[in-house]
Amino acid sequence: MAGKTVTRADLCEAVYQKVGLSRTESSALVELVLKEITNCLEHGETVKLSSFGSFVVRKKGQRIGRNPKTGKEVPISPRRVMVFKPSAILKQKINSGDGKA
Numbered sequence: 506m507a508g509k510t511v512t513r514a515d516l517c518e519a520v521y522q523k524v525g526l527s528r529t530e531s532s533a534l535v536e537l538v539l540k541e542i543t544n545c546l547e548h549g550e551t552v553k554l555s556s557f558g559s560f561v562v563r564k565k566g567q568r569i570g571r572n573p574k575t576g577k578e579v580p581i582s583p584r585r586v587m588v589f590k591p592s593a594i595l596k597q598k599i600n601s602g603d604g605k606a
Contacts, residue, residue, distance in 0.1 A: 513539070546587060558591040 513535060520531040542560065545552050552560040562585050570581045591599070 549585070556592055556594045558589055558595055561588050561590060562586070563588055 516535045517528065517532040520526060520534055521528050524531065524534075526534065542552050546560055546562055549562050551562070564585055565583060567583045568581050570579050571577070572579055
């Protein structure tokens with residue numbers, strides 16, 4: 506079930522094909538959208554894309570982990586992680602079995 510990986514170039518090409526902007530304008534548009542999403546996440550904001558899902562930044566506290574090779578306990582520092590929560594519509598499309606998301 507290994508599928509193709511979609512790259513920035515693929516997204517730019519899709520915008521070029523479907524919207525009718527030039528390749529340069531399509532690339533700039535994709536970069537602008539990705540930069541805006543990144544900036545919002547950097548500031549700890551949730552990015553919600555209707556019918557797609559939400560990117561949420563969560564804080565994780567310090568905890569004790571274990572080195573799997575040595576078994577030695579190691580402190581893991583507090584950090585922020587990003588989680589993607591797909592919308593019900595996206596889940597339904599993925600699980601519909603037609604291969605079209």
